[in-house]
Amino acid sequence: xxxxxxxxxxxxxxxxxxxxxxxxxxxxxxxxxxxxxxxxxxxxxxxxxxxxxxxxxxxxxxxxxxxxxxxxxxxxxxxxxxxxxxxxxxxxxxxxxxxxxxxxxxxxxxxxxxxxxxxxxxxxxxxxxxxxxxxxxxxxxxxxxxxxxxxxxxxxxx
DNA sequence: GCCAACGTTGGC
DNA sequence: GCCAACGTTGGC
Numbered sequence: 001x002x003x004x005x006x007x008x009x010x011x012x013x014x015x016x017x018x019x020x021x022x023x024x025x026x027x028x029x030x031x032x033x034x035x036x037x038x039x040x041x042x043x044x045x046x047x048x049x050x051x052x053x054x055x056x057x058x059x060x061x062x063x064x065x066x067x068x069x070x071x072x073x074x075x076x077x078x079x080x081x082x083x084x085x086x087x088x089x090x091x092x093x094x095x096x097x098x099x100x101x102x103x104x105x106x107x108x109x110x111x112x113x114x115x116x117x118x119x120x121x122x123x124x125x126x127x128x129x130x131x132x133x134x135x136x137x138x139x140x141x142x143x144x145x146x147x148x149x150x151x152x153x154x155x156x157x158x
Numbered sequence: 159g160c161c162a163a164c165g166t167t168g169g170c
Numbered sequence: 171g172c173c174a175a176c177g178t179t180g181g182c
Contacts, residue, residue, distance in 0.1 A: 008168095056167085056169085057169090061168090061169075134168095
């Protein structure tokens with residue numbers, strides 16, 4: 001059984017349209033530099049899992065669509081490169097600290113499911129992304145939440 | 159190992 | 171732009 005996740009991205013930095021324009025509509029999800037999020041990525045995110053792409057830091061705040069995990073965790077190369085914004089001198093090639101996965105665009109929501117819509121849905125009251133102070137960039141989503149959001153998006157399956 | 163200070167995130 | 175929440179750092 002696949003599990004479900006929510007990946008957060010600043011839309012100015014990387015949006016669902018950027019993903020749609022990528023070769024094979026696939027990208028590597030790099031730059032996660034938080035241990036709890038890293039643990040999810042490294043240990044729990046598997047090929048075939050469903051992922052919501054959430055746009056933060058923009059208007060509207062919204063789930064923009066769904067993605068599918070197409071490659072499980074492997075070392076995040078950007079951590080080894082001094083030129084990279086997310087360079088981390090403590091991560092070593094023989095013992096990487098940070099990991100990334102590959103995701104492929106599955107479905108772009110039209111229109112997007114806004115944060116306000118999520119907040120109005122009683123089934124989503126406990127959704128992690130809606131909790132105060134919730135800053136993780138990788139968060140788990142329950143089966144019921146996954147279905148409820150798809151319903152709000154007006155689509156039948158992820 | 160504690161905790162204050164600091165930096166960052168992100169909703170509003 | 172503000173500020174609350176959170177994670178990390180570093181002195182002790």
